[in-house]
Amino acid sequence: MGTIIDLTDGQDHEILERTEADGLFGGEYLDGRPLGEYLREGEQPKYVLRNKKSGVTVDDGRSLEPDSNFQAFALVTDLRVIFVVGQAGGDDSLSVRLPDIVGVSTESGLRSNTLVIETLADERWSFPSTGDPEPVAAYLEDATQVWANAARLLDDVEETLSRAEEAMASDEHEAAREHVDGARQTIDTAVHRISEVGPAAHQRIAGRAEELGSWLTDVERELAGGDGARAHAQAQTHWQRDEYEAAAESYDRAIESYREALDIDGSTPSTESLEERLRGAAAERELLRVGPLVDADTSRRRAVALADPEDAASEWERALDRYHDLLSLDWGDEGGQFVADREVIREQTTEIADDAVSDHYEAGRQWLRSGDKLAVQDRDKQATQVYERAAEQFEHAHTLASEIAPDRTETIETAITAAEDRLAGVRPERSVPDDPIGFEPEEEDDETETETDDSGDEMDDLSFHDSGSTATQVYEPSQTTATGSFGRENPGTESVLDRIQAQKQARAETGREGPTSAESESGDGTVVDTDPAAGSPDRLRERVKAVGTADLRDIVARLWERKGWKTSVVGAGGEVVYDVVAVDTETEERHLLWIIDADGGPVDRTVIRQCATTVEDGQGSDEAVVVTTGSVTPSAESEAENAPVSIVGLSELVDRLAESSVAGAVPSLEDGESPQT
Structure with missing residues (x-):
């Protein structure tokens, strides 16, 4: 047996399994365990x-030599x-890890050749043998470079x-x-390269790589x-600034990022926290569709609610700007970012502009009349200020018209001329x-309607409703508004929300040949419940309890609509x-309704x-309402008392339905059919 043995040839070698050699020239190798027992699980011997x-000697003074009957x-x-030196009574061993080796060389002598290993600790290990250690040195040099490269890659990832x-x-x-970009690939590269050295090396690097991978996963999830x-x-x-499309895009990014984070199998942030954030973003995104x-x-x-035409005109213009913005949004049916009907919005926009023209015109007419009152009192400076306000209102009306x-500009131009004449000195x-507006100087009566006033000419904060310090009421609201003679009658009485709601209700009725068996139509077209058993609360209760979630959702929406609310059925799916x-369009109050049927559990x-949590973390919602045909636990009722949540249980729901015309929308039970339990 040679002094240098290649163990990579696939053969069995007794040197790994025995402590002594057979044969005439045999002898003892070691006094204790064979070399193979020094190997760890998965560790692969090479030479x-x-x-x-x-x-073996180390340049720090350490040296291990075998006893006369054994070998090193x-x-x-x-x-x-692994250096193992045979000693009587027990062998000695030392080892050097490949990652700690920084250099490998060989030295030739007269009777032996020496394998020299240098380490990170500036140690020099020497092991002489009579064979040629060059193949061993070549393997160690290659293996240590791979180890060093893999370790350096993982060090880089850690940093x-x-x-x-x-x-x-x-x-x-x-x-x-930017720091973590490519980190996953770096980890994979380190693991792939070390696998060339051997399975144990792969296992060691893979363990560290797994730890870094988990760390990276947490960072990616947190990002x-x-x-x-x-x-x-x-x-x-963006929503607070009325930047709706930008808000929609940001909500979509938020939802996508939250989903991405949940798809990453990390621990930070917690799944519960991410799911809560996702529900909040998705809920707000749905509100934004109608927002x-x-x-x-x-x-x-x-x-509509403002009595002062000048204030109303300003508010009409703000409304007009918002409706113009609406026309540029992505309105659509199912796929649009927002919910509405573009044509209805366009019609409403035109009517709002028309109302703005009317109120600007009326404000100018009232300012003109107020200026006349000042003019006949010889308060010319104050009258001039008021006439300027009148001219300004007429100009606003003319621009919009x-x-x-x-077709309305000619009338407004006549009013502008009247204001300009007043400013030029043609005054009553x-x-x-x-x-x-139709005043002509030669038409003035000889009688005067006013009392003289000695107050000063300065007028601050002019208003139709202010009397100033004069004894005479100079500013008084007109009893006849322009909308009665110049503009639309009953401005703003029907909103786009009203029209869309009417369309939605009409669509809901489409396809129905007539009222259901439990309904009939009254003289005014209202569908009312005429089920013979409808008067029985028990019968209605059974019908309501038998309704599934989808139908119950529509019934509850109709019930809220009967109360004057505008509703949008979202559905329970995904993160919503x-x-x-x-939405109560009078108070701007917004409710989120959860519908839970009897099969949904308590x-x-x-x-x-x-x-x-959805309401508190949401944007624009005021209260949650849980409508259920199932049971409610006492702890839920207690929790709701201290939260922005109302519970409408089965009994209350039945009472509300019985008091409304929506009860007829509840499907009747077939003979022998039992309600859900």
Whole structure:
């Protein structure tokens, strides 16, 4: 047997299994275990070198030499170099890990050749043998380079992850993402390269790689969750600024990032936290689908409610701007970002512009009349200020009319001329004309309607409703508004929301040949419940309890609509955990409705907490309403008392249906059919 043995030839070698050799010239190798027992699980032997006297030496003064009857061995594996020196009474052993080796060389002598190993600790290990150690040195050099390369790659990943966490802590998320880009590939490269050395080496590197991979996964999950949180906050900011499309895009990014984070199998942020954020973003995104329309209609309703035509005209213009913005949004049926009918919005926009023209015109007419009252009191400076206000209102009316109602410009131009004449000095002197726009100086009566006033000429904060310090009521609201003679009658009485709701109800009735067996049509066309058993609460209760979630969702939506709310059935699927959005367009209150049928199990505390969290974390929603035909636990009722959540149980739902015409929409039970339990 040679002094250098190649163990990679696929043969069985007794040197690994025995401590002594057979034959005439046999002898003892070691006093204790055979070399093979020094191998760890999965460790793969490559070479064995041996000598009988020299043993192994280290330049720090350590030296191990075999006793006279034994030998010294250097076992090279894919993990390390193991030096085992035979000693009577017990062998000695030392080892050097391959990752710690920085250099390998051979030295030739007269009677032996020496394998020399240098380590990171500046140690020099020497093992002489009579054979040629060059193949061993070549293997060690290649293996240690692979080890060093794999370890360096993983060190780089570890440093990268530390920097990424520091960047995230400083809210530098883009920098953090740049740090981790490619880290996964670097880990895979290290594992692939070390596999060339051997299975044990692969196992060692793979263990560290797995730890770094888990760390990287947590960082990636936290980055994705952070992306979602930032996009979510941006969406809310855009919505507050009425930047609806930007808000929709940000919500979509937030939802996508939250989903991406959940798909990453990490531990930070927690799955519960991410799911909660995702539900909140998805809920707000659904509200946003109707949000622009509700917000725009809010301005319209404010304009309708204002008595002062100048204030109303300003509010009409704000509403007009919002409706113009609505026309540029992605309105569609199922696939659009927002919910509405573009044609109905366009019609409403035209009517709002028409109302703005009318109120600007009326405001100008009232200012003109107020100026006349000042003129006949010889308060010329104040009258001039008021006439300027009148001219300004007429100009606003003319600008809008030129765009949307050219046929009205001639009338407005007449009013502008009247204001310009007043400013040029053509003013009433003795009495206030009944028609300030059609005033002609020669038509003045000889009688005067006013009392003189000695107050100063300065007028601050002019208003139709202010009397100033004069004894005479100079500013008084007109009893006849322009909308009665110049504009539309009953401006703004029907909103786009009203029209869309009417269309939705009409579509809901489409396909029905007539009222159901439990309904009939009254003289005014209202569908009412005429089921012979409808008067029986027990019978209606059975019918309601038998309704499935899909039908119950539509019934509840119709019930809220009968109360004057506008509803949008969302459905319970994906991350949108509620079923219906209800909006009170008079108070701007918005409810999220959860519909849980009897098969959905009892409503417990967890359900109430989820509803409350969705509302509290949401944008634009005021209250959650849980409508259930099943049972409600006492803990849920207690939880709801301290949360923005209302519970409508089976009994209350039946009572509400019985008091409305919606009861007829509840399907009748067939003979022998039992309600859900």
